[in-house]
Structures are given as C-alpha cells and as structure tokens.
Amino acid sequence: MLKRLRGQRQLMFMSLPIVAYILVFSYYPIWGWVMAFQNYSPAKSFTQQEWVGLKHFKFLLTDDAFLNVLRNTIAMSVINMVLGFATAIIFAILLNEIKHKFYKRTIQTISYLPHFLSWIIVTGIVASSLSVDGGIVNVVLMKLNIIQEPIMWLSVPEYFWGIVGASHVWKEVGWNAIIYLAAITSIDPSLYEAAEIDGANRYKKMLYVTLPGIKSIVIILLIMNMGWILEAGFEVQYLLGNGVVVDWSQTIDIFVLKYGLQIGNYSLATAAGIFKTVVSITLIFAANSISKRLGEDRLI
Amino acid sequence: MGGLKKKKLWGSVSLVLALSLALAGCSGDNEKATTKDGKEVLNITAFIGTPNQAPAKDNRIYKKIQDELGVNLEMEFLVGDLQQKLGVMIAGGDFPDLITADTKLVSAGAVIPLEDLIEEHAPNLKKHFGKDWNRMKDSSDGHIYWLPNYGVYTGEFISNYYSGPAFWIQKSILKDAGYPTPKTLDDFTKLIRDYAAKNPTIDGQPTIGFTTLASDWRTFPLLNPPEHLTGHPNDGGVVVDDNGVATVFADKDISKRYYKELNNLYNEGLLDKEAFVQNYDQYLAKISSGRVLSMFDQHWNFQAGEDPLVAQGKIGQTYVGFPLVYDTSITDHYLDRPVINLNNGFGISKDAEDPVALIKFLDKLMDEKYQKLLSWGEEGVDYQVNEEGRFYRTPEQRKEQDDPAWRLVNKAEGFYAAAPKLEGTFEDGNAIGAINQPEEFYDNLKPEDKELLDAYGFKTWSDFFSPAPENPVYYPAWQVDLKEGSDAAVANKQMTDTSLKFLPKAIMSKPNEFDNIWTEYVDAYKKIDIKSYEDRINEQLKWRIENWSVK
Numbered sequence: 001m002l003k004r005l006r007g008q009r010q011l012m013f014m015s016l017p018i019v020a021y022i023l024v025f026s027y028y029p030i031w032g033w034v035m036a037f038q039n040y041s042p043a044k045s046f047t048q049q050e051w052v053g054l055k056h057f058k059f060l061l062t063d064d065a066f067l068n069v070l071r072n073t074i075a076m077s078v079i080n081m082v083l084g085f086a087t088a089i090i091f092a093i094l095l096n097e098i099k100h101k102f103y104k105r106t107i108q109t110i111s112y113l114p115h116f117l118s119w120i121i122v123t124g125i126v127a128s129s130l131s132v133d134g135g136i137v138n139v140v141l142m143k144l145n146i147i148q149e150p151i152m153w154l155s156v157p158e159y160f161w162g163i164v165g166a167s168h169v170w171k172e173v174g175w176n177a178i179i180y181l182a183a184i185t186s187i188d189p190s191l192y193e194a195a196e197i198d199g200a201n202r203y204k205k206m207l208y209v210t211l212p213g214i215k216s217i218v219i220i221l222l223i224m225n226m227g228w229i230l231e232a233g234f235e236v237q238y239l240l241g242n243g244v245v246v247d248w249s250q251t252i253d254i255f256v257l258k259y260g261l262q263i264g265n266y267s268l269a270t271a272a273g274i275f276k277t278v279v280s281i282t283l284i285f286a287a288n289s290i291s292k293r294l295g296e297d298r299l300i
Numbered sequence: 301m302g303g304l305k306k307k308k309l310w311g312s313v314s315l316v317l318a319l320s321l322a323l324a325g326c327s328g329d330n331e332k333a334t335t336k337d338g339k340e341v342l343n344i345t346a347f348i349g350t351p352n353q354a355p356a357k358d359n360r361i362y363k364k365i366q367d368e369l370g371v372n373l374e375m376e377f378l379v380g381d382l383q384q385k386l387g388v389m390i391a392g393g394d395f396p397d398l399i400t401a402d403t404k405l406v407s408a409g410a411v412i413p414l415e416d417l418i419e420e421h422a423p424n425l426k427k428h429f430g431k432d433w434n435r436m437k438d439s440s441d442g443h444i445y446w447l448p449n450y451g452v453y454t455g456e457f458i459s460n461y462y463s464g465p466a467f468w469i470q471k472s473i474l475k476d477a478g479y480p481t482p483k484t485l486d487d488f489t490k491l492i493r494d495y496a497a498k499n500p501t502i503d504g505q506p507t508i509g510f511t512t513l514a515s516d517w518r519t520f521p522l523l524n525p526p527e528h529l530t531g532h533p534n535d536g537g538v539v540v541d542d543n544g545v546a547t548v549f550a551d552k553d554i555s556k557r558y559y560k561e562l563n564n565l566y567n568e569g570l571l572d573k574e575a576f577v578q579n580y581d582q583y584l585a586k587i588s589s590g591r592v593l594s595m596f597d598q599h600w601n602f603q604a605g606e607d608p609l610v611a612q613g614k615i616g617q618t619y620v621g622f623p624l625v626y627d628t629s630i631t632d633h634y635l636d637r638p639v640i641n642l643n644n645g646f647g648i649s650k651d652a653e654d655p656v657a658l659i660k661f662l663d664k665l666m667d668e669k670y671q672k673l674l675s676w677g678e679e680g681v682d683y684q685v686n687e688e689g690r691f692y693r694t695p696e697q698r699k700e701q702d703d704p705a706w707r708l709v710n711k712a713e714g715f716y717a718a719a720p721k722l723e724g725t726f727e728d729g730n731a732i733g734a735i736n737q738p739e740e741f742y743d744n745l746k747p748e749d750k751e752l753l754d755a756y757g758f759k760t761w762s763d764f765f766s767p768a769p770e771n772p773v774y775y776p777a778w779q780v781d782l783k784e785g786s787d788a789a790v791a792n793k794q795m796t797d798t799s800l801k802f803l804p805k806a807i808m809s810k811p812n813e814f815d816n817i818w819t820e821y822v823d824a825y826k827k828i829d830i831k832s833y834e835d836r837i838n839e840q841l842k843w844r845i846e847n848w849s850v851k
Contacts, residue, residue: 042393043408127582132574133573133574152577155808242800243800244576244577246797246801247801261391
C-alpha cells in the first residue's frame with residue numbers, strides 16, 4: 001500500500017490542491033448545517049445559540065405553501081429536464097442530417113447563442129413577447145385568428161410551468177445539443193454503410209444507428225442531471241413570477257429567500273437547504289440503480 | 301532531483317515572489333491618494349440601500365469633499381432586492397464602513413452603538429438630533445444605531461413640493477376638464493373615464509386609465525389606498541384608532557370597496573391589464589411614456605418615471621396629487637407633519653476600522669457650509685445670491701438641474717439622500733434645498749404649472765391637501781420593527797403574499813365573480829396568525845407612548 005503510494009507520489013501531489021479545495025469549499029460548509037437545529041442568530045457565538053431540534057423541519061413539512069413549493073420545484077425540474085433532453089437530442093439528430101456545411105454551422109451557431117444571455121435578459125424578452133400590449137406572441141396568434149383577444153400569459157397560473165419550460169428550451173437547446181452532436185460524430189461510419197446496404201432509409205438509420213449510438217451518453221447525462229432535479233432554478237421563476245401565479249411559480253429557492261433570508265430566519269433557510277440536498281442525493285442513487293438494471297454505464 | 305534543477309526551481313520561485321511583491325507594492329501606492337495639503341485620503345466604504353446610478357468618476361461634489369475633508373467615498377448602491385442583499389451580507393459577515401439602516405443588522409450585531417461616539421466627537425450631529433434623541437433609541441436595548449436621513453427640521457418648515465402618498469392625475473386632464481377638484485374616488489374616476497373616452501391613444505399608444513404596482517417590497521401602491529380613503533394617515537398595513545390600537549385592514553370592508561372600484565375600472569378596460577405582472581422598471585417605463593392617466597403612489601416612488609417627461613417638456617403629462625376620500629364627510633389625512641425617519645439612514649458597522657474618523661466626517665458634513673454644497677451646490681456655479689442674501693438659480697442653472705445625466709457629474713445625490721441632513725431653513729433664512737425656497741420654487745415652475753396653480757389659486761403642490769394635524773406620539777406605525785424571524789415577521793410576509801395573490805384575481809374577475817373571490821380572500825387571510833402581527837405593533841405603539849411622550 002505504502003509502496004504503491006510512493007510509486008504514485010507525483011499523482012498524489014498533483015491531486016492535493018483539488019482535495020484541499022473540495023474539503024474547504026464543499027465539506028467544511030456542511031458544518032453550517034447545525035444552524036437548522038437552532039434558532040440561529042448571527043449576533044451570538046456558537047455556545048450561546050438556542051437549540052430547537054426539528055422545529056424548522058416540522059414547520060416546513062406542515063406548511064401548505066412549502067408543499068406547494070416542493071410540487072412546483074419538482075414539476076418544473078422534470079419539465080425542464082424532459083423537454084431539455086428530448087429537444088436537444090431531436091435537434092442534434094436533425095442537425096446531423098443536414099449535409100450542407102454552411103447551413104449546419106449557421107443553424108448551430110444561432111441555436112446556441114441564447115445560452116450566453118443571462119436570465120434577466122431572457123426573462124425580459126419573454127415578458128415583452130408575451131405582453132398583451134403588442135407582444136409578438138399575441139399579435140401572431142391574433143393575426144392567425146387562433147385567439148380573439150390577447151391572452152395575459154403571465155397572469156394565468158396554469159400556463160406558468162409551460163412558459164418556464166419553453167423559455168429553457170429556447171435558451172438552452174442549441175447548447176445542450178453540442179454534446180450529442182459530438183457523440184454522433186464518434187459513431188462508426190461503417191455502421192451507416194452496413195445499414196444502407198441492408199436497405200435502411202434515412203429515418204431507419206436515425207432510429208437504429210444514431211440513437212443507439214448515443215444512448216450511453218444520454219444515460220450518463222441523465223444521471224448527472226438527476227442530482228440537479230431540485231434546482232428548478234431561481235432566476236426565471238423569481239423574475240417572471242408575480243403575486244397572481246405564486247401558487248405555481250414559487251420554488252424552494254424563492255421560498256428560502258422570502259421566509260429565510262428576507263426576514264432573517266437563517267435556520268429555516270438552512271433546513272430547507274438540507275431537505276433539498278437529501279432529496280437530490282436520494283434521486284441520484286435511484287437513477288444510478290435504475291441504470292444498473294438497464295445494463296448501462298453507471299456514474300457511481 | 302539534481303542540484304541544477306533545484307537551483308532552477310528556486311530561481312523561478314524567487315522570481316515569482318519578487319514580481320508579486322513588486323505588484324503588491326504598486327497597488328498599495330495607488331490607493332494612497334493625498335489631498336492638496338498632502339494629507340492622506342481616508343477611504344470610506346458605504347453601502348446605500350437604494351438603487352441609484354453610480355456617480356460619474358470625476359464628480360465635482362465628491363471631488364470637493366475629497367479635497368477639503370480628505371475622504372474618498374467608495375459607494376455601493378443596491379442592485380436587486382435589499383433584504384436579500386442584507387441577508388447575504390450578514391451570512392457572509394462582511395460589512396462596509398457605513399451601512400444603510402435596517403433592523404435586521406441590529407439583531408445580527410453588525411452595527412455599533414453610536415450614542416457615545418456622537419456625544420464625544422460629533423457636536424453638530426448631537427445638536428441636530430437632540431430633540432429626537434429618545435426616539436432614536438432601539439426599543440430592545442436602548443442604544444442608538446442609526447443616523448436617520450430625513451425628518452429633522454430646523455428653522456421654518458416649508459413644503460412646496462409634495463412627495464408623499466396621493467392619487468396622481470395628469471395635468472392635461474385637469475386642464476381639459478376646466479380645473480375641477482376631485483374630492484372622492486368617484487369624482488376622480490369620472491375624470492379618467494371622460495378623458496380616456498376622448499383620447500383612446502396618447503402619442504400613438506393606447507391610453508392607460510389607471511395603473512398600480514405590486515412588485516418586490518413596493519406593494520404600497522396596491523395595498524395602502526384604503527387607509528387613506530378612510531381618512532387615516534399612512535400607518536402602513538394597519539389603521540390606528542383614537543385609543544392608539546392598531547388593526548389590520550387589508551381584509552376589511554373598507555378595502556373591499558376600493559378593490560371593487562378597481563374591478564369596475566378593469567372591466568371597462570381602464571385599468572392597466574399588466575398592472576400586477578409588471579416590475580418596477582416596467583412601471584417607470586410606462587409612466588415615462590406619458591400614457592398613464594393616473595395611479596395611487598408616493599411621488600418619490602414614481603419620480604424617476606416623471607423625470608424624462610419633464611426633460612422632454614411634456615409637462616401636461618406629469619402629475620398632480622389629490623387627497624381622495626370615500627365620501628366628503630371624511631377629512632383627508634394625507635399630508636402629515638414631518639416625523640424623524642427611524643430605521644433609515646446610516647449606521648456604522650462593526651468592521652469599520654476607525655469609527656471616530658467616520659463620525660467626525662459625518663459631523664463635518666452637517667456643517668451648514670457642506671449642507672449648502674450638498675443641497676444647492678457651489679455658489680456662482682450652481683446658484684446665485686442676490687443683494688438680500690437670497691439664493692436663486694438662473695434659468696440655465698435650473699435647466700441643468702432637470703437633466704439626470706448632468707446631475708450624475710455635478711451632484712452628490714446618492715450619498716446625500718442616505719446621509720443625515722439639515723432640513724427646513726439655514727441660519728441665514730434660505731431654505732435648505734432649492735425646491736423649498738418659495739420664490740425659487742415659483743420661478744422654477746414651468747409655464748404650464750403656473751397656469752395650473754393659478755387656476756386653483758394655489759401657490760404650492762401641498763395646497764391641494766388638508767393641513768397636517770398634530771401627529772400622535774406613536775406615529776407612524778409602519779416604522780415598527782417586527783423583529784427578525786419572529787412570528788409577526790412571518791405573519792407579515794404571509795399577509796402580503798395572500799393579498800398579492802387574491803387581490804389581482806379579484807380585481808381582474810368578472811363583476812359577478814368579485815364577491816366570491818373576496819370571500820375566498822378573507823378566508824385565506826383568517827388562516828394567518830394576524831394576531832401576533834397586531835400584538836407586536838400594539839405592544840410597540842404602547843411602548844412609544846410611554847417612552848416618547850414629553851413628561
């Protein structure tokens with residue numbers, strides 16, 4: 001063991017900074033979790049804090065608003081993930097079929113540019129396109145005679161999840177597709193030739209060669225993204241949300257901001273954060289074991 | 301490893317070390333700016349809790365302060381939400397020297413008590429706050445943590461300009477209708493209905509009859525009107541009866557009546573459809589387009605939307621405030637006597653290296669010389685003095701003051717608004733601030749404004765309101781500190797959330813659905829622990845009556 005360590009000392013030495021980094025920035029802060037079991041007050045030292053046990057967790061789990069918030073977070077995450085995956089894969093496969101280099105490049109560039117915009121700009125664009133006051137969406141729908149009167153998209157609670165999902169797709173589809181495009185290029189061309197000889201047409205080739213070819217990448221990304229499932233985001237919902245749609249728009253992060261940071265209730269904020277972490281870890285292990293059963297690559 | 305290699309390694313390490321030392325040396329030199337007479341400039345970091353544009357790099361007034369007082373202000377202005385920003389600051393435990401007032405900072409132990417510092421080093425501040433000394437003490441521990449920015453008057457109290465709450469209406473509507481005086485909500489809405497019918501578009505865009513705002517913490521344009529319409533002063537979320545007992549009114553019938561009227565306006569297409577979806581910037585943009593006929597708000601809150609209209613000379617599309625009431629038997633109580641703006645202004649953080657230098661700096665600024673510099677500007681450049689010693693501005697100087705871009709280079713507005721300041725009159729009788737100098741105020745009026753005021757026979761914008769009665773000792777209740785993380789604070793958040801959720805729904809409903817949604821709203825409201833909120837306010841009002849009364 002020691003000998004092996006010595007044999008790899010350069011390697012060990014190189015990894016030291018990373019290990020230190022993770023210890024300092026990822027593990028040391030876990031100590032702060034004890035706050036969730038106190039009535040934490042920043043003015044007091046650790047020994048003076050008042051311990052309250054599971055009070056904050058009880059408040060969260062019995063509060064109607066929090067249960068709504070949990071539902072919204074999971075729902076919007078799932079929508080974002082499924083939509084994000086499906087659109088990115090479809091987009092990558094379709095883009096791969098374009099043989100004209102210039103068109104392909106142009107489309108790809110245009111599609112990933114929105115990724116570099118910040119959410120504040122994107123939500124601004126979304127809000128003004130959905131406006132009843134000459135917003136493009138309403139204008140087009142009216143011109144096409146699909147609707148008679150402008151719809152106030154942002155003040156109908158039921159539309160909110162859809163709007164968030166669509167905004168995500170608009171912003172990220174090109175960017176997410178890049179990795180699949182890369183995966184597609186690594187597929188052995190002889191497979192396509194073989195398929196063609198067997199009489200496969202274009203769609204058959206997409207379905208039986210391209211798609212299986214990128215399956216392992218898809219699964220790995222899916223598992224990795226599972227860890228983020230409760231990160232439905234904060235900015236979009238915060239920036240697009242308003243009082244009318246609050247039941248559908250509020251996510252865990254916004255709840256933590258409003259009932260934790262804004263009124264100085266740090267312990268509650270921490271409790272909600274712990275809750276989120278635990279659910280995320282559970283989900284990632286679940287995804288991993290499902291993948292194992294499917295006989296695919298695993299992450300852990 | 302061979303000897304040669306080792307040497308090389310050490311060589312490069314020492315080179316890097318030398319380089320970084322040299323660099324550190326350089327940056328150190330840059331920081332130490334000096335004043336004209338060679339003294340070192342003190343850098344003061346300040347966080348200001350309002351969103352301002354940062355002043356220009358070569359700002360004339362800040363430069364003068366640096367030259368004369370040897371202080372360089374490094375200001376950070378608010379971006380985004382204040383409570384979030386402060387929460388993060390507290391969680392991180394890192395504070396600037398001067399920090400915007402917030403009760404949250406007291407319970408976090410982030411600010412130091414000021415009373416001894418003021419007594420020892422700040423005679424000007426002590427004199428200024430002298431008569432409000434007891435009010436400034438924190439109700440929990442009796443220390444003074446904040447230097448309030450507004451509300452302490454010296455000399456004569458002059459108010460030409462009204463920046464408080466009111467129902468605001470475009471001047472061109474009044475002109476068009478022959479200068480009527482709307483007294484009730486019904487008078488007011490009739491004016492809007494008539495004008496909107498005659499002018500379906502303004503400058504090519506659809507007319508908006510009435511708008512409101514309920515975004516972030518700026519929820520008062522939507523939530524406060526009922527208390528004013530019933531003749532109560534601005535106490536925030538409660539009305540206080542003659543015995544000094546506060547009650548929440550958001551779910552009571554006095555509120556229902558107002559929101560029902562908004563519901564009518566909505567169904568007639570006169571209420572801004574996007575009123576409840578818009579954020580503050582969109583609201584200001586809409587006002588600056590000149591097509592919003594009216595709203596309920598406080599003037600300082602929508603001022604930034606009005607400025608571009610003034611700069612473009614569209615005076616007819618700027619606003620006059622009216623103190624509306626439900627019916628004429630009620631006396632309006634919009635105008636109030638100035639009260640010290642508790643829990644506002646600046647505090648000194650525990651991270652400040654030299655609190656004495658800070659308090660001395662703030663104290664020097666309270667000198668009339670610097671107050672004149674901050675409010676009027678430089679004599680001969682920003683204002684003139686006539687033979688009688690009265691301050692005035694030339695037409696060119698007034699024009700400059702209307703230009704927001706000019707002000708960023710030539711005024712220290714961001715800091716001045718947050719700092720403690722003299723208000724009223726200087727010892728020489730001139731008003732502090734050009735807007736309060738009666739002759740300057742009148743000369744500065746645009747011709748359209750003069751015409752309007754003349755038509756009503758008024759001299760100032762405040763004349764539209766009933767004179768302010770004496771303030772009760774506890775006034776105003778909105779300044780009560782709810783205590784961080786307390787049940788009252790949670791209840792307050794839930795109350796606002798519930799109102800913001802149900803009121804828009806009720807207002808935007810069909811006329812026959814309004815009552816049902818209102819019942820739902822009241823039911824949802826009942827589930828909140830309103831009592832803990834009311835109890836906290838009442839307990840504090842009682843405390844104020846006991847401790848603030850002149851005995």
